[in-house]
Amino acid sequence: MCQLLGMNCNVPTDIVFSFTGFATRGGRTDEHKDGWGIAFFEGAGVRLFVDHQSAVASPVADLIKRYPIKSRNVIAHIRKATQGHIALENCHPFVRELWGRYWVFAHNGDLKNFAPKLHGPFRPVGSTDSELAFCYLLQQLHAQFGDTAPTTKALSHALKTLTEEIAAHGVFNMMLSDGSALYAYCSTKLHYIVRQYPFTQAMLSDEDLSVDFSEVTTPNDRVALIVTEPLTTNETWHAFAPGELKIFFDGAPITTTT
Amino acid sequence: MCQLLGMNCNVPTDIVFSFTGFATRGGRTDEHKDGWGIAFFEGAGVRLFVDHQSAVASPVADLIKRYPIKSRNVIAHIRKATQGHIALENCHPFVRELWGRYWVFAHNGDLKNFAPKLHGPFRPVGSTDSELAFCYLLQQLHAQFGDTAPTTKALSHALKTLTEEIAAHGVFNMMLSDGSALYAYCSTKLHYIVRQYPFTQAMLSDEDLSVDFSEVTTPNDRVALIVTEPLTTNETWHAFAPGELKIFFDGAPITTTT
Numbered sequence: 107m108c109q110l111l112g113m114n115c116n117v118p119t120d121i122v123f124s125f126t127g128f129a130t131r132g133g134r135t136d137e138h139k140d141g142w143g144i145a146f147f148e149g150a151g152v153r154l155f156v157d158h159q160s161a162v163a164s165p166v167a168d169l170i171k172r173y174p175i176k177s178r179n180v181i182a183h184i185r186k187a188t189q190g191h192i193a194l195e196n197c198h199p200f201v202r203e204l205w206g207r208y209w210v211f212a213h214n215g216d217l218k219n220f221a222p223k224l225h226g227p228f229r230p231v232g233s234t235d236s237e238l239a240f241c242y243l244l245q246q247l248h249a250q251f252g253d254t255a256p257t258t259k260a261l262s263h264a265l266k267t268l269t270e271e272i273a274a275h276g277v278f279n280m281m282l283s284d285g286s287a288l289y290a291y292c293s294t295k296l297h298y299i300v301r302q303y304p305f306t307q308a309m310l311s312d313e314d315l316s317v318d319f320s321e322v323t324t325p326n327d328r329v330a331l332i333v334t335e336p337l338t339t340n341e342t343w344h345a346f347a348p349g350e351l352k353i354f355f356d357g358a359p360i361t362t363t364t
Numbered sequence: 365m366c367q368l369l370g371m372n373c374n375v376p377t378d379i380v381f382s383f384t385g386f387a388t389r390g391g392r393t394d395e396h397k398d399g400w401g402i403a404f405f406e407g408a409g410v411r412l413f414v415d416h417q418s419a420v421a422s423p424v425a426d427l428i429k430r431y432p433i434k435s436r437n438v439i440a441h442i443r444k445a446t447q448g449h450i451a452l453e454n455c456h457p458f459v460r461e462l463w464g465r466y467w468v469f470a471h472n473g474d475l476k477n478f479a480p481k482l483h484g485p486f487r488p489v490g491s492t493d494s495e496l497a498f499c500y501l502l503q504q505l506h507a508q509f510g511d512t513a514p515t516t517k518a519l520s521h522a523l524k525t526l527t528e529e530i531a532a533h534g535v536f537n538m539m540l541s542d543g544s545a546l547y548a549y550c551s552t553k554l555h556y557i558v559r560q561y562p563f564t565q566a567m568l569s570d571e572d573l574s575v576d577f578s579e580v581t582t583p584n585d586r587v588a589l590i591v592t593e594p595l596t597t598n599e600t601w602h603a604f605a606p607g608e609l610k611i612f613f614d615g616a617p618i619t620t621t622t
Contacts (some may be wrong), residue, residue, distance in 0.1 A: 149453060150451075150453040179616075193406075194406040203460060232408060
């Protein structure tokens, strides 16, 4: 399987601290060494870094740990191959364009007997169940909403139905973002935390590293982190319930069902 | 305007030497400082690096100059903004998926009164004439060939018509690749060279740097480089004729009209 890391903030924030702990699981403190990737939204644009090398050995991962790219929405992934060989085209996150926006997607899990009919414009390039699920998701959203992007509320309702349909085929923890909101669906395991004023110190569980967020933030900053396994030892992470879809906007989960 | 650099090879080759000279034009020896980007195919996968900083100042460009990523098809671009503000979503190359392959596109030029109707699944995310032209190209190819990828020959013929149609709106030098062939269309200015056995020394025109390719190649290697302005001072570069579309495959231009 794999691990996922997502960040959604109300101001552009760098993810160097969290990514440093997360990347350590890509071959050192954990077994996810079959590639990795990270996508940063900057405005409407996306920077996507993928590598089929393990995150602990990759020069590109080393750059990310040193270069504080500031973003309001980030999705990262470290891969332990289940379906699809070790190759660049099988590294998450995947990016496609729909409604004149980039969509970034990453998946943790394993789908069985999942062979949806693809009749729309989205086709997988690689051989993972994950990219197939992403293409199917976008195809169904496009079929449902046509050429006009829906509201976040309408999109959330559609995603709830679609993610449940896909999750019936196995394990399907996923993150999806269009650079505005971050949609996280938990099939078996996801955790999140919201960091906001008053900020405190956080200590990584995978590296001997801590940061005092009060020194690098303003009182208005708010950052939500979503991850497969909690990244720090001294903060309270909230577990998603299985089957739960959460939408993060401006650094906090929002309710769309009211 | 901007400058383009493309490479097509018969074996995976690194572009460190050529990119080093090219990137110098991104703010030091020339004025193209409004962002840059480079896309490397690795098998079916793509690594895309884009930055709205100038190529001479970018930590990501610095990584590319140090990290020899080997690829058979590369497209790079340094930007001098004409249409579209300086932002990540306006940096070339652009990537979209069609027929289960990634397509990479970059443009040098400026299009006037170019407002094609987009009714297909490809929409620009940014505000450049270039991304609009790319979306229009893919839409028309998809409309012409449906859900099945055409042969290189059929695609070349379709591209010849489409590039001429777009070039009627202004300057349209462009490069396009699906990781197999590299298609280069010259509206006003493009040059190319084929490096093959016996390899010799090459000296960059923008940096005090030379390389003896005979030391880093095998006799079977063949590399085509396509660029706006010649990169070296001691090699013979061939100028494209205005209106010429060339298809590079396995490191050399091929003829598709026989």
